[in-house]
Amino acid sequence: MRAPIVAPGVVLAGAGLGAVVSGVTLLPGPVGLAAAIGVLCAGAFLLWPWAVLPVGIIGGAVVGAVLSGGDVRGYIAVKVLLLAAGGVALVVRHWLGVEKRGQRTVADLGMLVLVGLTVVAAAYGLAVGNLPAEVLVAAYQVATIPVYFFVATHTLTTPRRILAAGILYVVLAGVFTAISVTAPGRHGGLITLMAIPALIWVAGRVRGWRRAGAVLLGGFFAVDVLLASYRGIWLAAALTGLLMLVRGGRTVRTGLAATVAAAIAVAGVLALQPGVRERAQEITRGFEQSAGYRGVESEVGLGVFADQPLVGAGLGQTTQDIYLSGFTFTDVGPVYHAFYVTVLANLGLVGLLLVLWPILRSIRVGLRARDGVALPFAALSCGFLAAALFAAPTDGHWELGLLPALTLLTAHHEGVRRRRLARPPLLRGALARTGVAA
Numbered sequence: 001m002r003a004p005i006v007a008p009g010v011v012l013a014g015a016g017l018g019a020v021v022s023g024v025t026l027l028p029g030p031v032g033l034a035a036a037i038g039v040l041c042a043g044a045f046l047l048w049p050w051a052v053l054p055v056g057i058i059g060g061a062v063v064g065a066v067l068s069g070g071d072v073r074g075y076i077a078v079k080v081l082l083l084a085a086g087g088v089a090l091v092v093r094h095w096l097g098v099e100k101r102g103q104r105t106v107a108d109l110g111m112l113v114l115v116g117l118t119v120v121a122a123a124y125g126l127a128v129g130n131l132p133a134e135v136l137v138a139a140y141q142v143a144t145i146p147v148y149f150f151v152a153t154h155t156l157t158t159p160r161r162i163l164a165a166g167i168l169y170v171v172l173a174g175v176f177t178a179i180s181v182t183a184p185g186r187h188g189g190l191i192t193l194m195a196i197p198a199l200i201w202v203a204g205r206v207r208g209w210r211r212a213g214a215v216l217l218g219g220f221f222a223v224d225v226l227l228a229s230y231r232g233i234w235l236a237a238a239l240t241g242l243l244m245l246v247r248g249g250r251t252v253r254t255g256l257a258a259t260v261a262a263a264i265a266v267a268g269v270l271a272l273q274p275g276v277r278e279r280a281q282e283i284t285r286g287f288e289q290s291a292g293y294r295g296v297e298s299e300v301g302l303g304v305f306a307d308q309p310l311v312g313a314g315l316g317q318t319t320q321d322i323y324l325s326g327f328t329f330t331d332v333g334p335v336y337h338a339f340y341v342t343v344l345a346n347l348g349l350v351g352l353l354l355v356l357w358p359i360l361r362s363i364r365v366g367l368r369a370r371d372g373v374a375l376p377f378a379a380l381s382c383g384f385l386a387a388a389l390f391a392a393p394t395d396g397h398w399e400l401g402l403l404p405a406l407t408l409l410t411a412h413h414e415g416v417r418r419r420r421l422a423r424p425p426l427l428r429g430a431l432a433r434t435g436v437a438a
Contacts, residue, residue: 038081045089049099050161052086052151053402054169058176058191076140076395083151090154102154105408106365110358111146111401117354118143118315121347125314130334135316138334138346141396142315145355148401152409159413162406170195174217177224181276189228192221193237194399196259197244197376204255204371211258218255219262223270226263227279232391236383243379249370294390296322300332301341305348312348339388339397359385362404365411374411377403 041059045052060079093099118139125135156162173191199218203211225237244252270276300322304313318333336342343352359381366378381403388397 038085041082042085042088045086046092048164049086049090049093049155050165051168052083052089052155053148054165054172056082056086056151057194057398058169058172061191062176079395083147086151086155100157102150103157103409103412105153105362105405105412107149107358107361107404107408108153110354110361111149113354114142114146114358117347117351118146121312121315121351124311125316125346128314130314130316130318132316134318134334135314138315138317138342141335141339141342141392142347142351142355144396144398145359145401148398149358149405152402152405156405156409159417162409162413166198170199170217173221177221181224181227181270181279189225189230189233189237190393190399192224193233193240194380196221196225196237197240197380198373200244200255200259201252201373201376202255203258204251204253214255215258215262216266218259219264219266222259222263223267226267227276229279232387235390236380236387238383239386240376240379240383243367243382244376247367247370247379248375251371252375294337297332297336298338298341301336301338301345304333305341305344308348310348311350312344312346315346317346335392337392338390339392342392356385359400359404362407366407369411369414372411372414374407374414377407377410381407 041055044055056079060082090099121142122135122139125138126132156165173195177192196218199214199221203214203218206214222237225233228234241256244256248256271280300319304317304319307313316334318331320331322330322332334342334346336345340352343355347355363378363381366372366374366381369375369378381400384397384399384403388400
């Protein structure tokens with residue numbers, strides 16, 4: 001068979017360069033740059049589909065902040081663009097016959113029902129007169145959960161892909177955090193918290209320089225979470241750590257203890273940096289700040305829920321001309337600072353149960369594995385479910401879709417590996433000789 005004249009990487013690089021040049025020159029301003037990035041990413045995802053989520057999460061946060069200029073709609077548009085590029089790449093790979101079917105899980109039905117719920121509730125919202133723009137905003141808050149779930153189950157189909165995606169995510173998150181850790185006023189901590197529980201598990205499993213690297217990186221990320229000055233993230237981190245301590249076996253507890261010790265040491269070193277000290281001062285101010293208008297806002301949403309408790313007022317519901325203490329008269333809804341209030345006001349009790357159903361199923365599976373890699377993801381899911389009491393980020397609770405997928409995928413692959421190891425050696429050898437997968 002003749003070797004290809006041009007390597008695939010060269011073709012990709014040339015196509016990417018052409019897309020960037022064409023997009024920037026033919027389309028105006030940020031639109032052209034966004035289009036070029038979308039085409040370039042789609043090409044990259046054709047070769048490395050496991051990179052969709054790491055690039056979409058971290059790259060979306062960075063590129064979105066740059067291109068949107070602080071506009072939330074532009075920020076969300078960039079993240080949607082990157083996920084859409086990943087979807088196009090997957091479709092092409094299936095068409096070429098080089099992509100396997102997505103991994104099935106016990107939460108698939110629940111997530112599909114959630115997709116159907118979004119469509120029905122959006123139609124209901126439009127039928128009762130909710131503004132189309134508000135319906136779209138509310139629909140995004142719900143749909144982002146199953147979207148991230150199915151992107152994960154269709155791109156992270158093997159243990160090798162999960163490992164590759166995890167390494168890429170940690171590298172990108174490490175670079176991003178190292179650049180921004182000394183920047184006063186930067187809030188968040190979500191990106192780094194997503195990686196810490198898995199690093200804790202790795203630190204308990206490996207030895208030597210690999211353990212040292214996992215521990216130091218986990219400690220560095222833990223300091224960034226502490227400096228986030230975001231109470232919802234602190235609550236998620238605390239509950240995650242507590243669950244890993246209580247439910248975890250020796251491996252998990254060893255990694256947890258080593259990471260906590262490393263976090264204390266890293267914090268002592270970083271305290272020498274003026275920017276870090278200034279960020280640390282924001283922690284005190286964070287505790288002193290009141291909830292502001294969030295309490296009044298939640299009362300409005302719960303009032304909407306009380307009027308229509310079963311199915312809510314439909315996606316996009318808005319209460320007009322409400323006075324928020326210390327703020328002004330404004331329209332409240334469809335999104336509230338408390339995620340559960342958002343769900344109850346827009347979808348009612350039925351919607352809340354359907355949102356929680358697949359997430360809780362995955363948590364139940366993950367908490368069974370005391371030393372398995374599924375435990376950190378299940379514990380983190382519990383942490384973010386608790387944080388959702390007080391938070392509803394503008395880009396949606398995508399982590400409530402991604403973490404259940406990671407929990408179920410890792411639990412499945414770990415179960416397959418254990419069944420293989422449990423087979424008698426003679427049987428494994430016979431299966432290997434006959435070509436049957438062990």
